[in-house]
Amino acid sequence: xxxxxxxxxxxxxxxxxxxxxxxxxxxxxxxxxxxxxxxxxxxxxxxxxxxxxxxxxxxxxxxxxxxxxxxxxxxxxxxxxxxxxxxxxxxxxxxxxxxxxxxxxxxxxxxxxxxxxxxxxxxxxxxxxxxxxxxxxxxxxxxxxxxxxxxxxxxxxxxxxxxxxx
Numbered sequence: 001x002x003x004x005x006x007x008x009x010x011x012x013x014x015x016x017x018x019x020x021x022x023x024x025x026x027x028x029x030x031x032x033x034x035x036x037x038x039x040x041x042x043x044x045x046x047x048x049x050x051x052x053x054x055x056x057x058x059x060x061x062x063x064x065x066x067x068x069x070x071x072x073x074x075x076x077x078x079x080x081x082x083x084x085x086x087x088x089x090x091x092x093x094x095x096x097x098x099x100x101x102x103x104x105x106x107x108x109x110x111x112x113x114x115x116x117x118x119x120x121x122x123x124x125x126x127x128x129x130x131x132x133x134x135x136x137x138x139x140x141x142x143x144x145x146x147x148x149x150x151x152x153x154x155x156x157x158x159x160x161x162x163x164x165x166x
């Protein structure tokens with residue numbers, strides 16, 4: 001049984017779904033919009049970086065199962081990978097992951113001595129959530145009507161009733 005892995009995957013999938021939702025809210029004529037504050041990234045740069053955040057999960061999963069997930073390396077070579085493609089790869093990787101694997105240590109560029117898979121996954125989740133919120137703020141600054149239900153998966157609230165809770 002992989003209850004912890006299932007819970008972690010469910011949270012990652014929630015964040016992916018909300019990220020996709022926010023990306024879909026950008027008006028067509030605002031894809032290159034940049035906030036007025038210094039050093040801000042354009043919308044298209046943040047959107048591309050959100051994809052890179054998802055690639056981070058795939059990199060951790062490939063490090064845990066380098067042989068069985070060797071094809072994950074092709075994601076970077078492919079270039080413009082869709083969020084759905086990342087989602088499918090993340091699901092594939094999690095299908096091979098056990099709760100015990102979360103405690104395994106793997107070396108990273110930043111910590112050559114290694115960090116646990118759980119720490120790396122939580123770091124990637126934090127990275128995704130931070131940039132998702134950045135994108136949410138961009139939408140607000142653009143004048144797009146967004147609220148809490150656009151940012152979070154509200155448990156016990158149906159998608160159709162989310163709009164009324166903004």
